[in-house]
Amino acid sequence: MKPPPNGPPPVPPAPSEGVLIRAENGDVVTWDETGLTLRLSDSVLADLRQRLPLPTPRAEARALGDIDAWNLRDQDGWLLFDARLDPALGTRAYRRAHAGGDILAAAPGPLLALLALGGQRRAGFSPRRPAFPHHILAPGDDIGAVGLEGTARAEATARLQHLPWSTRESLIAEALLSDRLAEARALPLFLCRAETDASASIDALPSGLAFANLLTAIDSGIAAARSLGTRLRIPAIALDFGLEDRASDAPALARGLRRLMARLEAELIRRDIERPVFLLTAESGTARDTTHPAIAAHAELSWQPGPHRLTIAAPGYMFEQTAFGRPTDTARARMARMDAFALTEALARRDWFCPTFLLAEATERQIRVTAQSMGPLTLSDALDAGPACGFRLSQTEARITAVTLAPDDPRALILTTDRPATGGLLHYAHGADPAPGRAGLPPNRGGVRDDWQAPGPEGGPPLHRWALPSLLRIWGAA
Numbered sequence: 001m002k003p004p005p006n007g008p009p010p011v012p013p014a015p016s017e018g019v020l021i022r023a024e025n026g027d028v029v030t031w032d033e034t035g036l037t038l039r040l041s042d043s044v045l046a047d048l049r050q051r052l053p054l055p056t057p058r059a060e061a062r063a064l065g066d067i068d069a070w071n072l073r074d075q076d077g078w079l080l081f082d083a084r085l086d087p088a089l090g091t092r093a094y095r096r097a098h099a100g101g102d103i104l105a106a107a108p109g110p111l112l113a114l115l116a117l118g119g120q121r122r123a124g125f126s127p128r129r130p131a132f133p134h135h136i137l138a139p140g141d142d143i144g145a146v147g148l149e150g151t152a153r154a155e156a157t158a159r160l161q162h163l164p165w166s167t168r169e170s171l172i173a174e175a176l177l178s179d180r181l182a183e184a185r186a187l188p189l190f191l192c193r194a195e196t197d198a199s200a201s202i203d204a205l206p207s208g209l210a211f212a213n214l215l216t217a218i219d220s221g222i223a224a225a226r227s228l229g230t231r232l233r234i235p236a237i238a239l240d241f242g243l244e245d246r247a248s249d250a251p252a253l254a255r256g257l258r259r260l261m262a263r264l265e266a267e268l269i270r271r272d273i274e275r276p277v278f279l280l281t282a283e284s285g286t287a288r289d290t291t292h293p294a295i296a297a298h299a300e301l302s303w304q305p306g307p308h309r310l311t312i313a314a315p316g317y318m319f320e321q322t323a324f325g326r327p328t329d330t331a332r333a334r335m336a337r338m339d340a341f342a343l344t345e346a347l348a349r350r351d352w353f354c355p356t357f358l359l360a361e362a363t364e365r366q367i368r369v370t371a372q373s374m375g376p377l378t379l380s381d382a383l384d385a386g387p388a389c390g391f392r393l394s395q396t397e398a399r400i401t402a403v404t405l406a407p408d409d410p411r412a413l414i415l416t417t418d419r420p421a422t423g424g425l426l427h428y429a430h431g432a433d434p435a436p437g438r439a440g441l442p443p444n445r446g447g448v449r450d451d452w453q454a455p456g457p458e459g460g461p462p463l464h465r466w467a468l469p470s471l472l473r474i475w476g477a478a
Contacts, residue, residue, distance in 0.1 A: 303358065389403045
């Protein structure tokens with residue numbers, strides 16, 4: 001069509017369809033005379049199917065993506081199949097919900113929950129995915145394994161999902177699964193979640209968001225286990241609250257931790273779940289704070305835990321800290337390995353306890369220190385505790401000049417002093433001079449352990465059962 005000699009050009013006919021947004025793999029938003037068309041990814045559609053009350057379509061092999069899977073079969077809302085997803089594990093059975101979501105290991109037995117409750121230090125994680133990613137899971141609420149950190153209320157869900165990073169709980173599960181794999185034992189599913197908040201005292205913790213969200217995580221675990229056709233079991237709940245408390249003295253903090261364990265046990269009984277093992281790392285302070293009441297409170301709990309299944313896996317001074325008093329990634333892995341050793345023994349109803357000093361008796365220029373220990377005591381300066389092996393005196397002018405093993409008792413030490421020390425206080429891994437801003441091992445550290453040892457994770461130094469921090473009155477010998 002030619003334009004008129006002195007008029008505007010003709011208007012071309014309007015298109016009847018087009019593309020508004022285009023991606024490398026195709027058109028995302030298109031339009032035509034009837035409206036807009038939005039093309040959603042398979043993962044988004046799967047998520048919508050899980051959240052909306054839509055009829056569940058029969059899952060097909062292509063829904064699994066580009067994986068080497070075979071022997072597909074349907075069972076109670078799940079697509080079960082065999083696959084080789086982890087070369088280290090070989091061929092195993094897996095499952096995926098018809099409604100979508102992450103692929104899970106089709107594991108035998110109950111769903112095992114490893115939980116933690118405490119202050120903000122527990123919310124740390126290492127920036128790598130867990131080994132055994134199809135066995136180590138979190139509630140499928142898109143929160144992750146470190147919870148909401150006291151910022152909001154969580155909602156219960158029956159879904160399970162993979163973890164994008166490694167928390168201490170997932171590292172414990174990883175250690176347990178590694179041991180079971182080496183022994184050709186079954187590899188169960190683990191549900192991991194830590195809940196923390198900014199509670200300022202042990203009395204405030206049970207009424208805070210962390211406690212409420214931990215109960216929600218337990219309810220999510222119950223629902224998830226039911227969807228898998230099994231039950232929830234909670235082998236352990238770790239308690240990580242001490243330095244955060246700025247209101248309680250040592251006896252009040254110890255009483256509060258016992259009440260917290262009793263409250264958690266009551267909540268589990270209401271849900272028909274047996275009592276768990278409570279895991280604790282004995283507080284050793286930080287570079288800035290070497291006399292916090294939590295150190296003495298945990299020392300009291302080591303020999304007076306009440307009627308609870310409390311297991312103290314290790315003293316905190318054997319693990320490196322950042323300048324802010326939080327465990328490093330390497331320390332977190334070592335802490336989890338000690339947790340796993342302690343939990344394995346506790347679940348088998350076998351003893352696990354670190355050397356614990358119970359009695360200090362003075363003679364003329366000697367102090368005899370008697371310990372409860374699973375093996376003979378050993379003196380070691382591997383942690384650079386110095387010639388006094390982490391012991392120091394207060395409320396007396398006496399000074400320690402030597403530390404030796406008692407010749408007549410493998411679970412006792414002889415501390416030589418420059419003058420009588422009766423009536424003073426004997427500190428072990430407690431009350432050292434602060435060193436603010438320093439990273440590494442805390443100033444409170446000791447040089448006494450028993451004869452147990454195990455390989456450290458990732459080729460690190462060996463692990464030992466070091467003695468727990470203590471504070472003892474020195475009595476005159478009978």
